[in-house]
Amino acid sequence: MTDAAQGHAGGVRGRAFTGYRIAGALSALLFLVLLAWQAFELFDGDATVAPERGWRAVSSEAAGDDGSGTLASEMLTARTRLQDERFRTGPAPDAETPGRGLPQDMRLEQQDIPRNEALTDAWSRPEGDAASMLHDPGRIVGLSSLPYANAALYERPFARDWRVGLSDVITHMGAIAILGMGFLLSAMLALRGRVPIRKGRSGRKVRRFGYLERTTHWLTAISFIGLALTGIVIAYGETLFLPLGDRVLGTLGWWSTWGHVLFAPTFFLGIAVMAAMWTLGNLPTKLDANWVAKGGGFFSDDGPHPPARKFNAGQKMVFWSAVLGGLVMVVTGVTLMFPFYWLDLGGMAWAMLIHAGIAVLLIAIFLGHIYIGTVGMQGAIEAMWGGDVDRNWAEEHHVLWLQEKDAKEGAR
Amino acid sequence: MKAFLTGAAVAALGAGLTFVGLVTFDQSTAERYQDGSVILLDHATSWDTD
Ligand code: HEM
Numbered sequence: 001m002t003d004a005a006q007g008h009a010g011g012v013r014g015r016a017f018t019g020y021r022i023a024g025a026l027s028a029l030l031f032l033v034l035l036a037w038q039a040f041e042l043f044d045g046d047a048t049v050a051p052e053r054g055w056r057a058v059s060s061e062a063a064g065d066d067g068s069g070t071l072a073s074e075m076l077t078a079r080t081r082l083q084d085e086r087f088r089t090g091p092a093p094d095a096e097t098p099g100r101g102l103p104q105d106m107r108l109e110q111q112d113i114p115r116n117e118a119l120t121d122a123w124s125r126p127e128g129d130a131a132s133m134l135h136d137p138g139r140i141v142g143l144s145s146l147p148y149a150n151a152a153l154y155e156r157p158f159a160r161d162w163r164v165g166l167s168d169v170i171t172h173m174g175a176i177a178i179l180g181m182g183f184l185l186s187a188m189l190a191l192r193g194r195v196p197i198r199k200g201r202s203g204r205k206v207r208r209f210g211y212l213e214r215t216t217h218w219l220t221a222i223s224f225i226g227l228a229l230t231g232i233v234i235a236y237g238e239t240l241f242l243p244l245g246d247r248v249l250g251t252l253g254w255w256s257t258w259g260h261v262l263f264a265p266t267f268f269l270g271i272a273v274m275a276a277m278w279t280l281g282n283l284p285t286k287l288d289a290n291w292v293a294k295g296g297g298f299f300s301d302d303g304p305h306p307p308a309r310k311f312n313a314g315q316k317m318v319f320w321s322a323v324l325g326g327l328v329m330v331v332t333g334v335t336l337m338f339p340f341y342w343l344d345l346g347g348m349a350w351a352m353l354i355h356a357g358i359a360v361l362l363i364a365i366f367l368g369h370i371y372i373g374t375v376g377m378q379g380a381i382e383a384m385w386g387g388d389v390d391r392n393w394a395e396e397h398h399v400l401w402l403q404e405k406d407a408k409e410g411a412r
Numbered sequence: 413m414k415a416f417l418t419g420a421a422v423a424a425l426g427a428g429l430t431f432v433g434l435v436t437f438d439q440s441t442a443e444r445y446q447d448g449s450v451i452l453l454d455h456a457t458s459w460d461t462d
Binding site: 263 | 415423430
């Protein structure tokens with residue numbers, strides 16, 4: 001090991017190198033525990049929502065009178081009629097409110113629904129008559145006095161697929177993708193260690209990203225992280241925060257619902273400016289195939305390092321994920337903000353599925369990006385923080401870019 | 413560092429403007445009556461175009 005490689009400030013050989021690997025191992029362990037928790041969540045069977053409480057009318061005197069669904073339904077009918085009337089006529093604050101639908105000596109009471117999961121099961125796996133009724137028209141439509149267009153739509157097979165897709169498949173796959181990525185990155189840090197600048201620092205700098213490039217990057221990054229964290233509260237809040245209490249989930253949920261919309265416009269601005277600045281440098285070339293074939297030179301400190309211009313193939317994938325993935329997120333997200341304006345019920349269901357599915361993928365991808373930009377590689381963060389990188393770093397990772405830049409500046 | 417702070421400031425400004433915009437053009441999706449009853453002002457969307 002050469003002198004230069006050993007002891008430079010911020011170097012990653014020797015003791016510092018080992019330190020990163022130990023941290024990686026500990027973090028990998030943590031992610032293993034989290035993955036085990038996710039596996040438990042996957043199989044504990046609470047991914048389905050079952051109705052838990054139902055209404056019934058009971059006599060106030062003789063509590064426990066096996067009372068009538070009938071009275072409850074009469075009261076609901078009266079209520080429905082009132083709503084229907086008001087929906088047609090608009091507010092009439094002076095009008096008389098109908099009397100209580102329930103006689104004085106009766107009251108409504110909630111009770112547990114026994115065998116509630118059996119109800120959900122029947123709903124999620126239709127059999128016999130229900131199945132054949134659903135099969136043909138794709139839905140079961142009934143009669144309803146409720147003043148909503150969708151109220152009379154009782155069952156729709158695609159609604160089931162949507163529900164299972166969103167609350168089961170995407171939720172669990174997303175958790176596996178995100179935690180799995182965390183585990184892989186930690187394991188990589190433990191086994192491979194931080195990627196060093198092989199020749200050590202030269203102490204001479206070269207400008208890599210200008211002020212506008214860096215500002216745009218951080219604008220996008222901050223917006224994305226804001227969207228990701230609030231989105232995780234929205235999607236996983238019940239699992240992650242409900243154990244801490246209703247209040248915690250309620251407060252976080254409130255802030256997250258707001259925050260999730262507030263970060264969106266700047267995210268869109270960020271990816272738009274990024275696309276304008278960097279698309280040209282990110283078009284695929286022959287170099288990329290070679291770079292990918294050699295694994296980016298990532299897995300060894302001695303082998304040949306595949307040459308790259310300003311962006312290597314790995315970075316190009318990150319760029320296109322941000323721009324194209326981000327665009328899909330913005331389009332579906334705006335659609336969800338304006339439900340039913342340009343899509344119908346089926347379209348809205350797809351918008352949700354796509355928004356959620358791409359979101360978890362992007363979070364996993366950008367975990368990888370953040371890793372390699374910080375702990376994963378010595379010297380990388382300087383490109384985005386101050387804008388200048390060490391010449392040895394540039395020569396190693398972007399040799400063609402450095403040569404072209406030197407040639408241009410030498411010629412001036 | 414300076415670029416990071418600028419980015420953060422633009423993000424904060426964007427969030428503030430969006431908030432003001434949303435509050436200004438807020439449209440309620442439900443109406444509440446004196447007796448406490450509420451009706452939802454759903455769009456007349458429908459399953460029959462689905
Ligand atoms: C804490 C979070 C982040 C850090 C520390 C970080 C760090 C970096 C660094 C150091 C570079 C320059 C690499 C080079 O010199 O070649 C970079 C580039 C880039 N970053 Fe980030 N980044 C973060 C978050 C994000 C997010 C959330 C996005 C997009 C949503 C993003 C998108 C990009 C893109 C498109 C590039 C240019 C292509 C590339 O180098 O991969 N970054 N980032």
